[in-house]
Amino acid sequence: MPVYPMMSLDLPGKIIKGVEKICRGFLWKGQKEAKGGHCLVAWDSVCLPKQLGGLGIPNLHPLNLALRARWRWLERRDDSKPWRGLALDTPKEVDDIFEAATSSIMGDGRSTRFWTDRWLGEERIRDSFLALTAAVRPRLVRQRTVREVLDGACIEDVGPNLGENALAEFLLLWERVQGFRLDGTVADTLRWNWSNDGVYSAKSAYLNLLAGRALDPYATEIWHSRAPLKCRVFAWLAARNRCWTADRLAKRGLPHPDRCPLCDQEEESISHLLLGCVLARQVWDTLFSAWGHRECVPSAGACLRDWWSTLSFQRRARKDFRTATTLVLWTIWCHRNDVVFNGASPSVQKMLFIILEELGRWENAGLLR
Known part of the structure; x- marks a missing residue:
């Protein structure tokens, strides 16, 4: 619902926080509000695209800016709009x-803005010739076309009283544009450089506003499996060490078991529980031996993130193994919770039975080939 008003309005920060509060409560608690320990990951991280380590939930402020950029695009590209030519009130x-996203492919020079469009090299003239641009009235900077300037309007705009720096820039600019020739038979074309087809899309604008962040090396393992969403979200939390295991409870001074609930040997961490625990390694050993990949069985001190990066399977079977691996992680976690909260007895056979039974169901449902 917020997408429609965001196309034409700048949402106030208070409104954005209110909508994010509702989304945050729904995601973490299934209720109107979620506070404290319910929010396992910072909201800015949750709103990152999946390939950058988030859940792909839109971040409303960048999305608002990306949607508003559509008006500037239509103003320059679509002559049929009745509001074309009116002053648009858009934020800086x-x-x-x-x-930043557009450049001009020159034709007759009648629609390309001389000072503000990127048409002569990689930079705009306004950014390369600061002193000269400052000598021109702002309205002319925004409106002058390449055709008008090459026909002599530039000399009228700057006037005779140029300072030393502005005059030097004027001579340099005039030298650069002297050899430029326009094609009067073809109209100028405005290109959106952030998409492959050169046409504006809100997605390309939004993703480029989040550019510069490192890719998450485990995103492919998590999100390219066919496991149900709740299992993949758990794997995402486990990879970020955001599950409430004993080590995280201890750091916050909360009640916690002194040892791993499954093996009763070491302090519980997410890597120990899912990989290093004696019961967990028995489960992995049994399954990977049956699958013909016993070399993938984790060691006692394995780190979840490091172990994940060492897994390598044949290309055709890769997605099936990702799906099965996610199921094993999910089953170990569910069995651990059954032991902690329901008083169940730790059992390798029970976990194996649940995994094999569930794999059969997933295969019947088409999640496994």
Whole structure:
């Protein structure tokens, strides 16, 4: 629902926080609000795309800016809009996005803005010739086309009273544009550089606003499996060490078991529980031996993130193994919770039975080939 008003309005920060509060409560608690320990991951991280380590939930402020950039695009590309030519009230951030994302393919020079469009090299003239641009009236900087300037309008705009720096820049610019020739038979074309087809898309604008972050090396293992969403979300939390195991409870001074609930040998951490625990390694050994990949059985001190990166399977079977691996992690976690909260007895055979039974169901459902 917020997408429609965000296309034409700048949502106030208070409204964005209110919507995010509702989304946060729904995600972590299934209720109107979620506080404290219910929010396992910072909301800014949750809103990152999956390949960057998040859940792909839209971050409303960047999304608002990306959607507003559409107006600038339509103003320059679509002559059929009745509001074309009217003054658009868009934030400076939106104008900066549009200018950074677009470049002009020159034709007759009648629609390309001389000072503000990227048409002569990689940078805009406004950014390369600061002193000269400052000598031109702001309205002309925004409106002058390449055709008008090459026909002599630039000399009228700057006037005779140029400072030393502005005059030097004027001579340099004039030298650069002297050899430029326009094609009067073809109209200028505005290109959106952030998409492959050169056309504006809100997705490309949004993703580029989040650019510069490192890719999550485990995103492929987690999200390219066919496991149900709750299992993949658990794997995402486990990879970020955000599950409430004993080590995290201890750091916050909360009640916690002194030893692993399954093996009763070491302090419980997510890597120990899912990989290093004696019962967990028996489960992995049994399954990987049956699958013909016993070399993938984790060692006693294995780290979940490091172990995940060492797994390698044949290309055709890779997605099936990712799905099965996610199921094993999920089953061990569920069995641990059954032991802690329901008083069940730790059992390798019970976990194996649940895994094999569930694999059969997933195969019947088409999750496994």
